[in-house]
Amino acid sequence: MTRKQRRMTIIGGSLAVLALAAALVLNALRDSIVFFSTPTMVAEKHVAPGKRFRLGGLVQPGSLQRGDNLAVTFEVADGGAKLPVAFKGILPDLFREGQGVVAEGALDVNGVFKADTVLAKHDETYMPKDVADALKKQGHWKDDYGAKASDGLKPSATTAQGNSQGAVR
Amino acid sequence: MIAEAGHYALVLALALALIQSIVPLIGARLNDAALMNVARSTALAQLLFVGASFIALVTLHVNSDFSVANVYENSHSMKPLIYKITGVWGNHEGSMLLWVSILALFGGLVAAFGNNLPLSLRAHVLAVQAWIASAFYLFILMTSNPFLRIANPPIEGRDLNPVLQDIGLAVHPPMLYLGYVGFSISFSFAIAALLEGRIDAAWARWVRPWTLVAWIFLTLGIAMGSYWAYYELGWGGWWFWDPVENASLMPWLAGTALLHSALVMEKRNALKVWTILLSILTFSLSLLGTFLVRSGVITSVHAFATDPTRGVFILLILCLFIGGSLSLFAGRATSLKQGGLFAPISREGALVLNNLLLSVACAVVLFGTLYPLAMEALDLKISVGAPFYNLTFAPLFALLLLAVPFGPMMAWKRGDLLGVTQRLLAAGVAGLVAVAIVWGWVSGGSTLAPLAIGLGIFVIAGAVTDIVERTGLVRLPFATVLHRARGLPRSAWGTAFAHAGLGVALIGIVCETTWNSEYIATMKQNDVAHVAGYDLKLDGLFSRQGPNFREMIAEFNVSRDGEAISVMTPSKRSFTTRGSSTTEAALLSRGASQLYVSLGDATAEGAIAVRIYHKPLVLMIWWGPVLMAFGGMLSLSDRRLRVGAPKPARAKQRLQPAE
Numbered sequence: 090m091t092r093k094q095r096r097m098t099i100i101g102g103s104l105a106v107l108a109l110a111a112a113l114v115l116n117a118l119r120d121s122i123v124f125f126s127t128p129t130m131v132a133e134k135h136v137a138p139g140k141r142f143r144l145g146g147l148v149q150p151g152s153l154q155r156g157d158n159l160a161v162t163f164e165v166a167d168g169g170a171k172l173p174v175a176f177k178g179i180l181p182d183l184f185r186e187g188q189g190v191v192a193e194g195a196l197d198v199n200g201v202f203k204a205d206t207v208l209a210k211h212d213e214t215y216m217p218k219d220v221a222d223a224l225k226k227q228g229h230w231k232d233d234y235g236a237k238a239s240d241g242l243k244p245s246a247t248t249a250q251g252n253s254q255g256a257v258r
Numbered sequence: 259m260i261a262e263a264g265h266y267a268l269v270l271a272l273a274l275a276l277i278q279s280i281v282p283l284i285g286a287r288l289n290d291a292a293l294m295n296v297a298r299s300t301a302l303a304q305l306l307f308v309g310a311s312f313i314a315l316v317t318l319h320v321n322s323d324f325s326v327a328n329v330y331e332n333s334h335s336m337k338p339l340i341y342k343i344t345g346v347w348g349n350h351e352g353s354m355l356l357w358v359s360i361l362a363l364f365g366g367l368v369a370a371f372g373n374n375l376p377l378s379l380r381a382h383v384l385a386v387q388a389w390i391a392s393a394f395y396l397f398i399l400m401t402s403n404p405f406l407r408i409a410n411p412p413i414e415g416r417d418l419n420p421v422l423q424d425i426g427l428a429v430h431p432p433m434l435y436l437g438y439v440g441f442s443i444s445f446s447f448a449i450a451a452l453l454e455g456r457i458d459a460a461w462a463r464w465v466r467p468w469t470l471v472a473w474i475f476l477t478l479g480i481a482m483g484s485y486w487a488y489y490e491l492g493w494g495g496w497w498f499w500d501p502v503e504n505a506s507l508m509p510w511l512a513g514t515a516l517l518h519s520a521l522v523m524e525k526r527n528a529l530k531v532w533t534i535l536l537s538i539l540t541f542s543l544s545l546l547g548t549f550l551v552r553s554g555v556i557t558s559v560h561a562f563a564t565d566p567t568r569g570v571f572i573l574l575i576l577c578l579f580i581g582g583s584l585s586l587f588a589g590r591a592t593s594l595k596q597g598g599l600f601a602p603i604s605r606e607g608a609l610v611l612n613n614l615l616l617s618v619a620c621a622v623v624l625f626g627t628l629y630p631l632a633m634e635a636l637d638l639k640i641s642v643g644a645p646f647y648n649l650t651f652a653p654l655f656a657l658l659l660l661a662v663p664f665g666p667m668m669a670w671k672r673g674d675l676l677g678v679t680q681r682l683l684a685a686g687v688a689g690l691v692a693v694a695i696v697w698g699w700v701s702g703g704s705t706l707a708p709l710a711i712g713l714g715i716f717v718i719a720g721a722v723t724d725i726v727e728r729t730g731l732v733r734l735p736f737a738t739v740l741h742r743a744r745g746l747p748r749s750a751w752g753t754a755f756a757h758a759g760l761g762v763a764l765i766g767i768v769c770e771t772t773w774n775s776e777y778i779a780t781m782k783q784n785d786v787a788h789v790a791g792y793d794l795k796l797d798g799l800f801s802r803q804g805p806n807f808r809e810m811i812a813e814f815n816v817s818r819d820g821e822a823i824s825v826m827t828p829s830k831r832s833f834t835t836r837g838s839s840t841t842e843a844a845l846l847s848r849g850a851s852q853l854y855v856s857l858g859d860a861t862a863e864g865a866i867a868v869r870i871y872h873k874p875l876v877l878m879i880w881w882g883p884v885l886m887a888f889g890g891m892l893s894l895s896d897r898r899l900r901v902g903a904p905k906p907a908r909a910k911q912r913l914q915p916a917e
Binding site: 092095098099102103106107109110113114116117118120121122123124125143155158159178179180182183 | 599601602607625640642646841859
């Protein structure tokens with residue numbers, strides 16, 4: 090093989106791998122991306138039951154109810170609307186009424202958000218970024234939510250399946 | 259006084275770094291040895307002053323001097339000594355100080371042990387090193403000074419975030435930074451080569467040990483961080499595809515590619531331009547990681563909200579260094595002479611494939627990390643999590659692993675794919691047998707899991723095959739084999755261990771995610787939980803007072819088939835100062851598998867929510883990286899790479915036994 094042919098082989102191979110990666114990414118973008126919504130956005134957009142998304146907002150004070158066998162229900166509010174959430178499992182250490190929360194799951198036919206993951210951050214002053222942005226936009230942001238930045242910690246999460254963010258098995 | 263001294267030392271270090279940025283370059287231009295040697299003294303003096311500054315901050319934390327804002331915000335007088343020390347880098351300012359200290363350490367090491375480097379190359383390398391250092395000293399002094407005083411000193415501090423009060427913090431960040439910042443050396447060498455317009459196989463031989471050191475630390479640092487998250491966060495997850503984790507994974511992927519391409523450059527004098535580019539990219543990704551974590555663009559909104567200067571400053575550093583180095587590369591790369599030729603099917607070809615897959619996998623992770631940011635600009639909030647990476651990163655990495663055993667067995671220049679395949683037949687059969695056994699033995703779970711385990715076995719068996727062939731085990735008498743094994747270059751052993759580590763980690767990952775069993779319930783005293791053949795009986799709940807927390811401990815008696823095995827005591831700690839709590843999981847290792855118990859909230863009736871996992875072969879996930887790092891260390895001790903005595907590549911080939 091000449092130098093040119095060898096170079097072409099390598100370039101061809103590189104392009105093939107790049108094309109493969111691009112195809113994989115585009116395919117994954119179709120259905121593995123989860124969108125973020127607040128209760129107001131859910132009310133406005135009429136999200137279809139069964140479509141997975143992340144719900145963020147504040148846990149409505151007084152709405153937390155513990156049932157049998159670790160079943161929990163609470164309401165997530167963002168000032169504009171409220172959405173009931175059902176979860177089965179252990180809530181994160183920092184889950185509190187009146188605090189920010191992000192839950193991942195889907196609506197059922199009755200309009201209840203069935204969460205399989207509830208995320209919180211290991212810092213008592215932390216407000217999940219998505220929630221903070223949404224609240225700010227709606228004018229519900231109070232400065233004391235974010236007195237101090239958390240130090241690059243990972244989010245803690247509890248999931249009903251013990252699996253991070255509903256990973257494909 | 260100590261705070262002021264620390265601050266002053268840091269300012270002096272900046273001044274030294276500025277001198278080191280300019281004077282050696284003038285010296286190199288004028289060919290003046292004295293001016294070039296300035297770099298050596300300033301690098302060592304810089305290390306001294308930054309070290310003093312760092313020690314000053316540690317002293318302040320140990321003395322609980324709450325008149326210093328950084329100590330007040332992150333420490334507490336009741337905190338155990340070890341956490342007072344580790345708390346120094348458990349916050350933004352302190353961790354940036356650790357960052358520059360390690361940068362100065364690497365600069366000092368090059369200055370102290372780089373005697374065999376050509377004078378002008380050393381001058382250039384240390385000057386570039388000083389550019390980076392100056393930028394970060396400025397960053398610390400202008401936006402994140404850890405030595406700021408409070409006008410009215412409070413009596414007690416606000417305590418360190420409880421999650422960080424763990425031995426993991428003592429080890430994980432320094433390791434990770436040694437890795438991140440270690441890549442600055444290969445970056446500096448690359449820029450120096452571009453500035454000088456000269457690069458050869460000797461250059462690669464000088465760069466490789468430094469890259470290898472950084473890579474070893476980064477490997478261990480990532481593994482350590484993953485294990486820390488696993489036991490500390492209380493729900494058994496060990497990798498979240500969180501931006502902070504991706505920030506450390508990307509330099510690792512690029513650095514691994516760099517290690518392999520530097521090999522080609524050293525042995526065959528080829529892939530020069532690509533190696534230079536990879537050196538630049540690897541450190542750029544380290545900088546990007548620092549930016550992502552430190553500016554708070556992704557993890558938390560507050561850093562930007564409260565102090566936008568920080569994010570903007572790091573972004574400026576990022577643009578300056580990445581943009582500057584890439585433009586320099588674009589301008590100068592063509593002047594570098596091309597080296598040896600090779601056929602597509604050859605050791606070089608295999609290493610090119612390795613580089614291709616690693617860098618593409620790295621690009622995929624980068625895309626997944628930055629895509630949400632880009633979408634946010636369009637006012638669309640999304641999260642990219644495990645499902646995305648499972649569909650993209652995993653297939654690419656599977657391809658890479660499939661190719662791993664072939665690489666080391668290929669001949670340089672022109673390889674024989676068919677021959678190598680025949681020699682790998684035994685390894686391939688081992689992999690297929692593993693697939694069949696797993697398929698027949700285990701029911702349930704993903705159909706991909708047995709295949710992935712087979713792949714892991716293939717990679718391990720391939721690494722063993724390589725060593726067996728090189729030593730002539732099976733074919734030759736034992737004494738000869740021993741002799742050959744001793745004569746085998748350490749780097750060959752290193753390769754085998756590192757590659758086998760990949761297989762080990764893969765098997766752990768697959769087993770844990772596929773056959774992990776879980777039990778979540780509220781338990782009362784004397785309740786028994788049955789998980790994966792184990793019986794866990796809750797004996798009782800106790801409370802205890804720790805130094806700066808109260809904890810509730812649950813005692814579990816673990817037995818299997820009526821035979822008592824051990825006692826597990828998970829606990830939940832509440833820290834009064836911050837009003838927050840942490841979950842201390844209890845772990846019980848059985849071989850490579852683990853039982854994992856963590857506690858939830860206690861109910862009014864004296865029952866407690868409990869989470870119990872059985873994680874089969876989970877420890878292999880971390881044994882893998884440890885094996886890889888061990889392989890790296892073996893390779894580092896290879897005489898060829900020993901700093902101070904670079905031998906010509908020819909001499910080494912004679913030592914290698916015929917295959």
